[in-house]
Amino acid sequence: MKFSYISSFCLIFLISSCSLITDEYQVNQKKVLNYLLEDFPIPEKAEIIKAPTVLLGTGGAVSGRITLSSNDSPAENLIFYGEAAASAGWNLVSTKAGEEVTLVYNKNGRVATIYITPKNTFRGFFQGDVGSDIDVTLMHPDVKANSQFGGLILPEG
Numbered sequence: 001m002k003f004s005y006i007s008s009f010c011l012i013f014l015i016s017s018c019s020l021i022t023d024e025y026q027v028n029q030k031k032v033l034n035y036l037l038e039d040f041p042i043p044e045k046a047e048i049i050k051a052p053t054v055l056l057g058t059g060g061a062v063s064g065r066i067t068l069s070s071n072d073s074p075a076e077n078l079i080f081y082g083e084a085a086a087s088a089g090w091n092l093v094s095t096k097a098g099e100e101v102t103l104v105y106n107k108n109g110r111v112a113t114i115y116i117t118p119k120n121t122f123r124g125f126f127q128g129d130v131g132s133d134i135d136v137t138l139m140h141p142d143v144k145a146n147s148q149f150g151g152l153i154l155p156e157g
Contacts, residue, residue, distance in 0.1 A: 041084030068134040109141035
């Protein structure tokens with residue numbers, strides 16, 4: 001009996017410490033995104049997907065891709081970006097809304113494309129709701145396309 005209490009305690013400790021590591025990554029990455037993209041909205045509760053997310057550049061010349069996972073539905077994320085992007089000074093250029101949502105914004109020559117797709121979640125299975133995968137692509141006007149470097153060559157200087 002004593003062994004099962006010790007093993008249960010160890011299991012709980014391991015599970016909780018793993019979540020602390022994950023949370024630390026999310027907190028640090030959101031700080032980086034908020035610093036580099038201070039005028040571009042990112043949903044607060046969305047998780048950053050590590051592998052495809054990459055930002056290149058410095059100062060106002062940042063370009064790249066941010067991939068997020070959200071427990072909010074595509075409709076809720078559409079509303080978030082509609083309100084938050086406008087508040088941050090981004091102008092809506094194009095919209096395609098259906099099961100998948102595509103939004104294109106511009107600001108000072110920069111272009112942001114937001115692609116939101118539905119994602120089935122465990123929570124959504126019981127609540128009858130879906131989450132979202134969000135793919136954001138940001139392009140600075142001085143960035144030129146080049147497939148050799150992941151599609152981007154940043155401006156000199």
